[in-house]
């Protein structure tokens with residue numbers, strides 16, 4: 407029996423063998439604006455689904471010919487590409503809970519309270535529609551992008567994509583500015599990968615992470631005997647980048663004496679290794695990045711104006727993730743695909759968890775989003791990331807309740823604090839274990855030394871930890 411509600415958009419399929427219940431529920435849901443179809447058995451329902459793509463199924467468990475709830479339960483997975491709400495008698499509460507563990511969305515006890523029915527149906531339909539939107543979004547994303555490493559389809563990211571593709575094949579120097587964790591290094595790598603230098607090295611140097619007195623020998627290399635411990639010639643990072651791209655990250659932190667030396671290299675394309683007399687010639691493309699305001703540093707006398715104009719070339723500016731929140735779903739998909747490649751495990755996000763990610767503020771930008779997603783994926787079961795997994799990491803949360811309640815109140819802004827706290831604890835433990843030696847601690851933590859230094863700085867731990 408098909409009945410069309412006025413201006414109906416969402417479709418509900420009722421499966422119940424009681425004609426009186428079907429009639430009442432049909433009428434009620436039509437009044438709420440739904441399109442409704444009802445059938446008396448699961449077999450009939452399966453046939454109906456061919457023509458009536460329901461957004462939601464209301465399913466009684468005791469159905470003819472078997473009247474065996476377990477039999478009906480076993481059929482739930484076949485219907486479950488949309489939410490299934492189980493209709494139960496009071497005595498069947500345990501069964502209803504089991505149904506949920508087997509993929510049903512919710513249950514509602516008979517005799518049914520119409521107000522409750524309206525709420526439960528609305529929530530389930532919203533969930534399904536959000537999932538459909540997400541799927542469309544996923545399908546709309548081109549699989550092979552010329553910039554596969556740089557996810558995002560906001561107007562801002564699209565202009566970054568266009569700029570990267572235009573600038574990459576040229577030799578122009580590029581300065582990427584913007585807040586921490588917004589993808590400045592990813593953009594710099596993409597500039598290299600799409601350049602004519604792609605088959606040569608991309609050498610990344612974190613200017614603030616290398617002690618001032620070591621930076622020169624790291625960049626220029628040294629000859630045997632140049633200083634105590636220089637027991638053989640060593641090539642510097644500039645030489646390693648010869649023919650390729652040199653990426654100077656946090657260039658605003660480069661010490662002034664080193665700025666003078668870098669300026670000379672950029673002007674002349676040559677330099678002397680520390681203690682050496684043989685001039686080295688190199689051909690590098692320079693890409694720099696900073697989250698500092700370089701013109702301000704120039705005004706304060708902390709950054710040389712002549713160097714600023716030398717490195718500036720084309721300036722690209724990234725913006726905070728909160729200013730382009732429409733990129734969040736795509737970034738999530740991107741990181742889940744990365745996880746799948748790394749771990750061979752596919753992950754999906756339950757709607758409640760997705761909503762949480764979509765509503766949360768991300769002061770640490772894409773880096774924070776990625777870290778948060780990876781930490782909840784690490785504790786997810788059977789490849790599904792649920793709101794309850796997020797609650798586990800968020801110790802203050804009360805848990806339970808409707809998805810929206812949880813998202814609106816307890817969880818906002820809390821997970822990142824937990825993740826930070828966990829990171830800080832693990833970093834401190836690793837440093838302690840290695841007597842403050844950062845290289846060894848970084849190895850134990852499975853990150854680069856540079857990565858550890860960044861974290862120490864971000865968490866204000868740089869001064870409390872001993873140097874290598």
Ligand SMILES: Nc1ncnc2c1ncn2[C@@H]1O[C@H](COP(=O)(O)OP(=O)(O)OP(=O)(O)O)[C@@H](O)[C@H]1O
Nearest residue numbers: 555556557558586587588589590591592697772773
């Ligand atoms: N658009 C993006 N697509 C995919 N991954 C991204 C994107 N933006 C950032 N990331 C990821 O977020 C993390 C931080 O990015 P990245 O290191 O490039 O930021 P940054 O702006 O250079 O940060 P910082 O200023 O702290 O060095 C990295 O893991 C990176 O892979």
